[in-house]
Amino acid sequence: MDIRKNERIIIYSGENYPIVAPSVMIAREDFPFSFVPHLNTGVNRSNIDELNLCLYRGDIDEWFYKNGATKFCDLINEWFSDLVNGALIKQDGFETIRINNNIAVLEADFEKISKKIEADNKRNYYFFKMENICGNVYYRVSDDEFSSNDYQKLPCILIFDNKNVDDCYFTTTLSKAKDLSNFSSYSRLTHALRRFRSKFYDPKSKYLLNEIWVIMAIKRPQQVIGTFSCYEFIGFKLSFNFEENPAVDNCNIRLATTIQSLNKNIAEKLSGTKYEKCSIALIGCGALGSKIAMSLAKMGYVQQKLVDNDVFLPHNLIRHEVTTPFYIGLNKARIMSSKINVLFGKSESTFYEEESFISNANYNNDFIIDCTASERNLYWYLMSNMECNGYCRCEIFMDGKLGVSFFEGSKHNPDIFDTRAYFLYYSVQDNLLQEIFNEQDNEFNEFHIGFGCSSDTMILDEATISNHASIVPHILEKYRNIDEGTVVINYFDKTNLENNFVRKLKVCKFNTYDLESGWKVHIMECVINSVREFVNQSNENMGLWIGCIDNNLKRITIVDTYIPPDNLRAKNKVTSGIKGVNKIIGSCEKKSCGIIRYIGEWHTHPNGRAVPSELDKRTFAEFSKLGKTYLMTILGKGEEGNWIVHGEETYE
Numbered sequence: 001m002d003i004r005k006n007e008r009i010i011i012y013s014g015e016n017y018p019i020v021a022p023s024v025m026i027a028r029e030d031f032p033f034s035f036v037p038h039l040n041t042g043v044n045r046s047n048i049d050e051l052n053l054c055l056y057r058g059d060i061d062e063w064f065y066k067n068g069a070t071k072f073c074d075l076i077n078e079w080f081s082d083l084v085n086g087a088l089i090k091q092d093g094f095e096t097i098r099i100n101n102n103i104a105v106l107e108a109d110f111e112k113i114s115k116k117i118e119a120d121n122k123r124n125y126y127f128f129k130m131e132n133i134c135g136n137v138y139y140r141v142s143d144d145e146f147s148s149n150d151y152q153k154l155p156c157i158l159i160f161d162n163k164n165v166d167d168c169y170f171t172t173t174l175s176k177a178k179d180l181s182n183f184s185s186y187s188r189l190t191h192a193l194r195r196f197r198s199k200f201y202d203p204k205s206k207y208l209l210n211e212i213w214v215i216m217a218i219k220r221p222q223q224v225i226g227t228f229s230c231y232e233f234i235g236f237k238l239s240f241n242f243e244e245n246p247a248v249d250n251c252n253i254r255l256a257t258t259i260q261s262l263n264k265n266i267a268e269k270l271s272g273t274k275y276e277k278c279s280i281a282l283i284g285c286g287a288l289g290s291k292i293a294m295s296l297a298k299m300g301y302v303q304q305k306l307v308d309n310d311v312f313l314p315h316n317l318i319r320h321e322v323t324t325p326f327y328i329g330l331n332k333a334r335i336m337s338s339k340i341n342v343l344f345g346k347s348e349s350t351f352y353e354e355e356s357f358i359s360n361a362n363y364n365n366d367f368i369i370d371c372t373a374s375e376r377n378l379y380w381y382l383m384s385n386m387e388c389n390g391y392c393r394c395e396i397f398m399d400g401k402l403g404v405s406f407f408e409g410s411k412h413n414p415d416i417f418d419t420r421a422y423f424l425y426y427s428v429q430d431n432l433l434q435e436i437f438n439e440q441d442n443e444f445n446e447f448h449i450g451f452g453c454s455s456d457t458m459i460l461d462e463a464t465i466s467n468h469a470s471i472v473p474h475i476l477e478k479y480r481n482i483d484e485g486t487v488v489i490n491y492f493d494k495t496n497l498e499n500n501f502v503r504k505l506k507v508c509k510f511n512t513y514d515l516e517s518g519w520k521v522h523i524m525e526c527v528i529n530s531v532r533e534f535v536n537q538s539n540e541n542m543g544l545w546i547g548c549i550d551n552n553l554k555r556i557t558i559v560d561t562y563i564p565p566d567n568l569r570a571k572n573k574v575t576s577g578i579k580g581v582n583k584i585i586g587s588c589e590k591k592s593c594g595i596i597r598y599i600g601e602w603h604t605h606p607n608g609r610a611v612p613s614e615l616d617k618r619t620f621a622e623f624s625k626l627g628k629t630y631l632m633t634i635l636g637k638g639e640e641g642n643w644i645v646h647g648e649e650t651y652e
Contacts, residue, residue: 021064024053034168037095044100049173093225104256106235108141114229125192129153159188160217178249268300281305281366285332289371290321291469302347308333319462400460403468403490414485421557523558540574542603600631610636
């Protein structure tokens with residue numbers, strides 16, 4: 001390139017200097033512009049249409065205000081130095097042409113259009129639909145073809161050459177169509193206009209076209225910066241009288257800025273979440289669920305099934321992802337599906353206006369996120385033995401201070417009930433989380449909307465809900481595929497911010513025992529394994545079971561054991577010690593309001609089978625009189641058994 005040791009330049013400063021950076025133009029008509037990247041067409045905020053240097057990849061006005069005129073001059077010298085040393089062209093893609101003083105913005109999914117261009121064998125043009133989004137300055141171009149029946153749409157002509165590669169840039173200011181003749185695609189313009197005229201022009205119509213939008217796709221030698229293909233798209237409005245059918249070269253043009261419309265790839269690129277996504281089934285599209293659904297969608301999780309039978313009411317505007325009254329009266333799942341689909345065009349979001357347990361949705365290939373805060377929904381999931389791609393339940397406790405996400409382990413082990421039981425046991429031992437059990441006795445701080453007795457809602461600000469919702473998308477990819485269960489705790493106390501934290505609990509697998517009576521016993525694997533060690537000892541041993549009982553599910557869940565240190569052990573008998581027993585039982589029951597408590601006992605038969613002795617049977621009878629549910633686990637050599645006393649019955 002003909003770059004001289006001393007190049008004359010013109011520095012133009014507008015009336016807003018120094019708030020707005022100057023523009024730098026090269027004062028040599030034969031400068032090799034066609035081989036030079038990083039040039040702007042026209043000076044912004046002025047009538048000057050000369051090519052000028054693009055000195056900074058970013059906001060040059062902000063840069064200039066911070067760095068000043070001296071460093072700005074250094075930046076000009078660096079630009080020329082990079083040019084002559086071949087460093088002006090970066091390795092991250094082909095530099096796009098910068099268009100200032102544009103008359104409009106054209107938005108289109110150029111990723112989809114690029115695929116159409118590459119698949120084309122002979123046409124080299126398309127007629128697309130476009131719509132005016134905002135005041136003749138913002139248009140959206142569809143990848144659907146224009147037809148004579150599209151009365152409410154505008155036409156846009158796309159021209160391209162998918163064979164020849166252009167590595168040159170604009171060499172002059174653009175005012176006539178022939179100023180684009182250096183690009184291979186330009187040769188397709190005349191033919192495309194003739195085809196459009198013969199197909200759509202009606203001289204009898206009162207709607208005569210004197211101008212038409214054109215997008216010219218230029219094939220570049222490498223991927224264009226900010227796109228997903230090697231095509232750069234230049235948009236312009238062409239003054240063309242279809243009645244007179246003039247020569248195209250002398251027709252006036254005015255440039256527009258073209259931008260890629262939002263799609264999944266753009267969302268992932270902007271979010272830094274370019275990885276394989278699972279399909280999501282989100283149940284419950286209220287304040288928490290709506291925010292999680294939209295955050296996931298913006299990270300690229302566009303394939304979502306949204307399930308909710310509730311309608312959107314005026315008070316929902318205070319905390320919901322939706323903030324416009326336009327949606328009042330519509331179903332919440334329908335609204336969220338519509339918002340996601342509008343955001344990304346034709347995405348795969350679907351909705352079901354029904355409760356999850358009567359929904360026709362098929363969850364087999366989905367990762368389920370349950371945001372319902374409904375115990376019915378939890379029991380439905382547990383009792384349905386549903387096959388899915390994973391399950392997470394998100395709940396808010398303690399008047400909004402605590403957000404908890406429960407992740408099942410692989411193959412439902414541990415399942416969601418097991419992880420919740422372990423979390424509650426953990427909360428018994430944590431002073432900050434103790435407040436969670438106060439909710440068992442006290443009603444929530446609720447506000448009654450007026451629909452009826454069931455129309456109450458927790459009083460909680462939108463920012464706190466957003467805080468808890470923001471955790472879920474980040475932990476979803478991290479924990480949805482791990483083998484064990486996971487509980488993620490987000491403690492957020494707006495009145496005492498220094499105590500806030502995010503904490504992860506690992507929940508090991510559970511051994512499960514199905515009794516013929518329909519009862520189930522789930523014991524943490526790490527707990528039962530520690531107990532099994534005593535089977536290999538010659539003397540019997542025993543301990544207390546700590547856990548919870550759910551009569552609706554007919555399930556006993558064991559999360560820990562306590563072995564009294566003063567047990568009296570013999571070969572064929574063990575007598576329970578008393579040291580620490582009352583303390584451990586009383587502490588668990590009192591702190592958890594009776595949820596986590598003494599469930600029963602276990603003992604070993606190291607020299608015999610896992611069957612009840614006469615002493616064990618008398619113990620069953622004594623507990624039967626108390627009317628409480630009680631679990632006895634017996635461990636023998638190579639076998640173990642569970643007996644449940646429930647009322648007057650004993651189940652094996």
